Amino acid sequence: MSGLRSYLLLAGASLRARMQYKFNFIATTLGYALITLMDFLIVAAILYRFRVIAGWDMYEVALLTGAASASYGLYRAIGTELETFERYLITGEFDSVMTRPWPTLLTLLTRGVDFTRLGATIQGYAVLTLSAGALTGRGELAGWQVGYLYLLPLTGAVILGSLALAAASAGFWITRIEDLLIFSVNAPYTAACYPLEIYPGWLRGLLFGALPTAFIAYVPARYLLGRGGHWAHLLLPPAAAGAAALAAYAFWRRGERQYQSAGN
């Protein structure tokens, strides 16, 4: 509990620090909202011309992109230090993280909370709301299902955060992880914005297994939209998020023991 209180305290301090430059804060938040909105507009442009992708229309695909964008924004807000973890390893700054009386991961995450990234979350929820509204109007979604969809970004953020944590942990051995993060977080996130039927088997296997972004939105959305699956699939996103988080944290703990400070 004291860990959580400390986290909230430091997160508040981080917000106040960023708000010192209000114009930059607001403009950067809008910038992040815009970049994820563009991800959706690309697919909207394709669907405007070709109507469906693998049988999914614009509103159905928007459920996936909306939930994925909201998840990504949440993860980037809380896990922003994981994205720059390479710097801690190169400069030896991780030494100071290890000397704090809290778990290293908590200390690391409290070093920076990037609230501007929530622009992507707001945009994601806006797309999700528009799409859920249209699908409810067509009678394809019930009220409780919309409520369920609104919760998906929470587990989605944990899945993406776990992938980033695993990549950061690999840094204890290989140091340079910037490119690994793009491969293990950004690419699977982008893939999760679309129906997975369009990908070949090996890529689907990756997205259901080692890089489990299929569980951000695709698996439950497929069931909710009557495209197959079982009601129990609605339980898979939290299960996948929990399993990914545990596995990534175990990897982190192992990597920590491997850590050698910078210098010679």
Place this chain on the structure above:
Amino acid sequence: MVLYRQLAGMGFQRLLEYRWAHMLNNIASAVFGFVYMAIWSAAAPSGAAPGGYTRELMLHYVALAQICAWVCLFGMGAGLGIPLAVRSGAVGQEMARPIGFFPYVISREAGTVGYNALYRSVPLAVIFSLLVGPPLPAAPAAALAGLGAMALSAYLGLCMGYLVGLIAFWTTEVRWAHWLFHSVNVLMSGGWVPVDILPGWLGTAAPYLPFASLLYHPIRLWLGLEQAGWLWVPAAWAVALTLVCTGTTRLAHRKVVIQGG
């Protein structure tokens, strides 16, 4: 000229250190390309298609976009490193050099572009050639026009990045401008969607905007989807952006504040 070449060479050398890490990034780029290929394979019809964008053509279009994006969009730091120099005060020294600040930054970053062409674009071209076949030009003339447009696109990418960087003279922080620029390019450069298929007036106007000269025109020229006469669009924007960059640099000279003390 020797000085500019040396500056470019230094930019190139600086990145050579990380070439193996960048190879991993190339795989990520290939995966991004693969995702968009899968989308187009699922969406575009195989035979006749609106705008001529058949499934087969779009696979090469997406591959070329991923290959060319590394010389005009990706791999350059936000604002070409100018914001960092403004924040540290190093910009004072850089502006006091006996060469213009604009050609200085562009030459330095041209080395980055050269590095990206060699260590990012070429490996990606090999990967995509293995996946979907080599994206060959429609004809020798199309190849020449396409290469000319790609050279202009690299220069335009540098000019746009430079203008983003110059904003640091007024606001210090430019992340918002970098993301705004990147967002607009995602939709309007034609790298992800050919801009002429955008709905309504946007699809009509977009090919004439500077962003379309980054990827849309070079790719279409290379694939023979448009005539070499279209080269006037990137060429005109290269002239216009050069004037804007030099003019804005003059304003920035008056605005420069050396940090620290």
